[in-house]
Amino acid sequence: MIIFDCDKSILITLKHDDKLQDGSECAFQCALLYxxxxxxxxxxxxxxxxxxxxxxxxxxxxxxxxxxxxxxxxQGI
Structure with missing residues (x-):
């Protein structure tokens, strides 16, 4: 069982192969079902x-x- 509270952090690595224009906006959306x-x-x-x-x-x-x-x-371990 995984317990998430206000003291927990999650790291997600994203990879995007195209070039993004400087000054444009990137939007992310994350959903947690619990x-x-x-x-x-x-x-x-x-x-x-x-x-x-x-x-x-x-x-x-x-x-x-x-x-x-x-x-x-x-990751190193």
Missing amino acids: TTVYGQRRIRVTNLSLPCSNMLSNLFRSADLDTQFACFLK
Whole structure:
């Protein structure tokens, strides 16, 4: 059983082969289906729209580095 609470993070790796224009918007949508402790089925949807950028520093400015570091460690093991 996997338990998600406010202290958990999930890292998802996406790969896009085409070139994105600098300044355009990228939209992401993620849905999590879960069951409450009372047996109710619920869905939580998160939407995120980010500007595309050619500068790598802009990417890491909004990233959760703790989650990335933990994922890279697990991949290395």
